[in-house]
Amino acid sequence: MMHVLFYPCREAARLIDLRRDAPLRIDQRARLAVHLRMCDACRAFADQIDTIETAFRRRAAAGEPALPTSPGLDAAARERIRTRLRGGA
Amino acid sequence: MDGDAWVDAHADALFRYALTRLRRREDAEDAVQETLLAALTAKRDFRGDSSERTWLIGILRHKIVDRIRADARTPVVAESDEAMDWCGETGNWLHPPKAWQGDPGRLAEDGEFWERVRACFAGLPDRQAQAFALRVMDDLPADEVCKQLDITPTNLWVMLHRARTRLRDCLERTWFAPAGGASP
Ligand SMILES: [Zn+2]
Numbered sequence: 001m002m003h004v005l006f007y008p009c010r011e012a013a014r015l016i017d018l019r020r021d022a023p024l025r026i027d028q029r030a031r032l033a034v035h036l037r038m039c040d041a042c043r044a045f046a047d048q049i050d051t052i053e054t055a056f057r058r059r060a061a062a063g064e065p066a067l068p069t070s071p072g073l074d075a076a077a078r079e080r081i082r083t084r085l086r087g088g089a
Numbered sequence: 090m091d092g093d094a095w096v097d098a099h100a101d102a103l104f105r106y107a108l109t110r111l112r113r114r115e116d117a118e119d120a121v122q123e124t125l126l127a128a129l130t131a132k133r134d135f136r137g138d139s140s141e142r143t144w145l146i147g148i149l150r151h152k153i154v155d156r157i158r159a160d161a162r163t164p165v166v167a168e169s170d171e172a173m174d175w176c177g178e179t180g181n182w183l184h185p186p187k188a189w190q191g192d193p194g195r196l197a198e199d200g201e202f203w204e205r206v207r208a209c210f211a212g213l214p215d216r217q218a219q220a221f222a223l224r225v226m227d228d229l230p231a232d233e234v235c236k237q238l239d240i241t242p243t244n245l246w247v248m249l250h251r252a253r254t255r256l257r258d259c260l261e262r263t264w265f266a267p268a269g270g271a272s273p
């Protein structure tokens with residue numbers, strides 16, 4: 001039966017993510033390989049997750065903060081922290 | 090180095106690091122203050138074999154994790170599962186992903202792209218964002234993230250899957266294929 005081999009994309013997408021964080025079992029690997037061969041959408045999904053994570057890693061490797069810098073501390077908070085560090089209340 | 094000099098040299102960087110992970114300004118401000126106070130007390134432990142900034146970030150990470158754990162103990166409203174709306178009842182794509190154009194190497198340097206990433210990241214539920222920040226931005230091993238967040242691996246996998254699915258969906262809509270937009 002088709003659906004035995006070709007389980008839903010929901011499960012394929014779950015495994016595509018999961019393999020980044022844990023080794024897949026051998027049957028999971030085999031079923032995912034079959035699914036990816038037959039499904040353009042999940043192949044695109046896998047590439048996109050790769051694209052996102054690669055971008056984050058390169059950003060980190062370049063020593064850039066992962067996300068754009070928000071404005072820093074505001075003046076009031078800065079003053080509050082200074083006071084606390086000087087031993088004030 | 091004294092407290093004032095630390096505030097000048099490091100407070101903004103510490104604050105941004107904390108804000109990405111804690112997401113509320115007041116929480117991030119408190120974490121910075123706790124970090125610098127702890128650093129002041131522990132000054133003699135600083136050995137100078139790492140940079141001062143690295144040492145402070147290390148302390149800050151502990152303060153952040155303490156806060157996340159404290160948060161996790163207060164009951165939270167169950168996070169809705171709309172991240173999984175992408176598949177219908179059959180479990181297949183409602184809007185099948187199509188290949189993105191462009192080179193990830195270029196994306197990493199594209200400031201506008203990261204603005205979108207930040208906007209998408211801001212839309213994640215807190216716990217998913219924290220898991221994603223530790224696992225992907227800080228590149229910690231999965232078991233280390235579990236330890237820090239005090240959650241099971243299964244829990245972590247579910248959160249990361251939802252976070253990635255949401256980020257992907259958001260970036261596809263707002264960056265890769267904006268309706269009528271002119272982005273690459
Ligand atoms: Zn599929």
